[in-house]
Amino acid sequence: MTKGLIFDIQRFSVNDGPGIRTTVFFKGCGLRCAWCHNPESIASYQQLSVDSTRCDGCKRCFDYVKGYGIEMINGKAVIDTNIHDRTLDLVHVCPQGCFSVVGEEKSVDEVVSVIMKDWDYYAESGGGVTFSGGEALNQWGFIEPLARILKEKGLHLTLDISGYDPAGILTKTLGLIDLYLLDVKASSDDIYHKYVGQTLNPEGMLKILASAHKPVILRVPLIADVNDDSRLFDYLAQLNLAYDNIIETNLLPYHTLRKKQQFRLLNEREFFTVADQDRKNFWKNEIIRRQIRHVIMENELLSQ
């Protein structure tokens, strides 16, 4: 049976849909958002992750690869992750545990058994399970049988989608998924091309979800001076008016807690301005002025 390539299973999530949830993060994403906070999720294969802080300079990794793509600098190994992205053997070579593998293949039964540990919490809180990524749609072949089992157990299921679905998988998910989290990353093709790597049309997905009477929470990464212009807020207002299946909009201000900087991105060296309170107040006013309903930013309800 197909296995899923998963980079994390996070229990007790409270920001990925209603109640207490388990969020399953699938590896692999066709986009390259310059502000991505999960760069380890992008490649659709198992990857080497490096943490040199514990390196004692023993040189075993250097000797193992005969010096190719590793330099010893100031008594520590410096690994070129462009070259050793898939040299997973290094995990077994280093006595200090400086290497790990991101992404684990798991069976449906293995994932179900993790999820069912928290059944009581889901039942008490109105929670359930969220499939996220990366782009979870890319592994729908694995998620579908998993979702069927979870549905039979009565669990509420949420699917977190980036808005990029060139293979048209979304329609296959409608019979099993209760709630969708859909990204709105920009309001113009220019921004999509420059910062995301693909032009997206979240409205196309909203139409499909509206026809199937599926509730949607929009998730909007807000990056000062990149996508936070009036066109974006106008676009959100327009979507809000046109689709009453949008039950909530989450504004997600950019922050700098990028977790794994050794993972490469399209704009790896691009760092953005972290919004100050004045900028957040400006966003709040843009939302209120346009009467966009039920918008939340950093746990604050900006509009009813």
Ligand code: SF4
């Ligand atoms: S094997 Fe580990 S501890 Fe030894 S040099 Fe390489 S990274 Fe450092």
Ligand code: SF4
């Ligand atoms: S869609 Fe999500 S996972 Fe993919 S690159 Fe963008 S932010 Fe990262």
